[in-house]
Amino acid sequence: MTKGRLEAFSDGVIAVIITIMVLEMKVPHGVDAAALRPVIPVFLSYVLSFVFIGIYWNNHHHMFHAVHHVNGAVLWANLHLLFWLSLAPFVTGWMGENHFAAVPVAGYGSVLLGAACAYFILTRVLLRIHARDSTLAKALGRDFKGKISVLIYVAAIPLAFVQPYISCALYVIVAAIWLYPDRRFETLLMQ
């Protein structure tokens, strides 16, 4: 089974998710700059979610570049990941509209945690059908970033009830960890 259509479908779903999130930013009715003020928290959570969805697309792109073949289990593990990502517009709007209150911030973290676990499951399902010395296996390696992200989310969710901004800072740190250039796949694929 080839990976082409799985990539195309994932691209389509991620493209829709990243774009319809902007619909949560309701057009203000006022005409002065002050009318934008209630939009600011929604805008900030939109930026954060855009970066996260961008990171997932990037990682998905890189990983599947090294994938040689897929099977039915991969299709479902991939749909499972897309399911968690599809909840992003909902929690983004909820967190933004409520000015980063405790429960929505914890809910946002839970969706990020779900997506991170789904991505981890996807890597395991892919590794099961690839050889130990395959490009994919070498490129994924110990998957340090994936594991540290899960740990940070697990800490951030309860911390939201202490001080939501700590959780938000932790989400930004996870995004920064991923944005920091990760040469794993690029290095291996160029060999």
Next chain:
Amino acid sequence: MTKGRLEAFSDGVIAVIITIMVLEMKVPHGVDAAALRPVIPVFLSYVLSFVFIGIYWNNHHHMFHAVHHVNGAVLWANLHLLFWLSLAPFVTGWMGENHFAAVPVAGYGSVLLGAACAYFILTRVLLRIHARDSTLAKALGRDFKGKISVLIYVAAIPLAFVQPYISCALYVIVAAIWLYPDRRFETLLMQ
């Protein structure tokens, strides 16, 4: 006529359907966990519909992998299937917002029935232009899952007026039947 663009267009439509369904989950205005309570039934019907659309994408992907060529009738049979799937966001929102009341649950089943019939028609139209010993014909075989699904839907729709949760349980059973690994295509394509 090649199947590439039909696959790409179907992927696009299914990607949009599976993603805009989440827009039916209206962002709650409250900041406590209780604010999520009215969203729960919509969320549950979203999960069910996500799984159904995922099953259709999976089956579509597998079937067209075995398809050799298409004609104008296939394009329209495919659009007919996409039409029924495009009604999923509507019935999902209706069923969820009304907490699984009888009429919306029956309506949801009718859309599932319509999609199942459309898929059946699509297989017939495809078989008409493929040889009896083609990979497609062998892979579709007796199409047991397709037929049993239609029967369950036909039973579930009137049962919604007795007890909607019975119908919902039947929809979950159909999803489970399809999720149970179906090696028909995979086995044949690997030979």
Next chain:
Amino acid sequence: MTKGRLEAFSDGVIAVIITIMVLEMKVPHGVDAAALRPVIPVFLSYVLSFVFIGIYWNNHHHMFHAVHHVNGAVLWANLHLLFWLSLAPFVTGWMGENHFAAVPVAGYGSVLLGAACAYFILTRVLLRIHARDSTLAKALGRDFKGKISVLIYVAAIPLAFVQPYISCALYVIVAAIWLYPDRRFETLLMQ
């Protein structure tokens, strides 16, 4: 310049148009079958628009199958067509919500007329860069269906102010003309 990305982009835009139209069908709050009554006219105009967008995708698919190369003018002529099609969700919702009143029905026809003219322009721009004996030129031929459609729209728009249902009947007739199998491209491409 290759046509691949133009096809992919058009597929994407048409896939989004055909799917977001369903968002104009607002989920009813009632739980009985009567709650569906106000949705019926919107549903009917949704079905009509779905068929029209499907016809455009089909024709686009067939025509570009015979296209050999594209240039900058083709890209813009294609975007012009997509512009008119993108207005379909708006006029579909307007016509449906107002139960096929005169002005919305005329507006619906105007968008169909705009799309038909845009499609005609696209064929001219394509013919200018293809030889007279190219597959494309032969397949387009006299373009009878395209011309008769424009004439019917021109008649249907003013007739909406006499009796909107006459206009609606004319739109259905145009759809039927196009749905009637058109072997032009298929016949030529199989030679």
Next chain:
Amino acid sequence: MTKGRLEAFSDGVIAVIITIMVLEMKVPHGVDAAALRPVIPVFLSYVLSFVFIGIYWNNHHHMFHAVHHVNGAVLWANLHLLFWLSLAPFVTGWMGENHFAAVPVAGYGSVLLGAACAYFILTRVLLRIHARDSTLAKALGRDFKGKISVLIYVAAIPLAFVQPYISCALYVIVAAIWLYPDRRFETLLMQ
């Protein structure tokens, strides 16, 4: 790393952006032509934004046709461009609903400026990994249109507070500059 999936993802995002903008045109409830009057400014800003997004897609298409390979930096520079474009539906709706008032017009210009800068950054990141005598480098040349656009936006944003229609006229001029056939890439690619 190949450019195929980057192009497909960008096509998907741009296709969704250009189409969901139409959702900002709320379906009017009236049935006479006067009901359309409040929609006119939203329609005009929709047309302007459709043309701008069309120009970006066109330029993106042409430029990536000449691109030979991409790296991680290109993926992010491209996502940065898509981020600015994704704000188009928001500012389009805001500018249209407020009948081209000063602040929304300036906001619209800021998003155009952001997109123009993001496109400029994308060209620099691409040039860094292509040879000086590559097709891409030759085709981009001095990038006169890109630079003049940025200058016009920088002038148009403050001018919105003097007279918004001057800014709107300047936006239309930028669109016209880009619509005027640009043979740079076409000429070079045909050699």
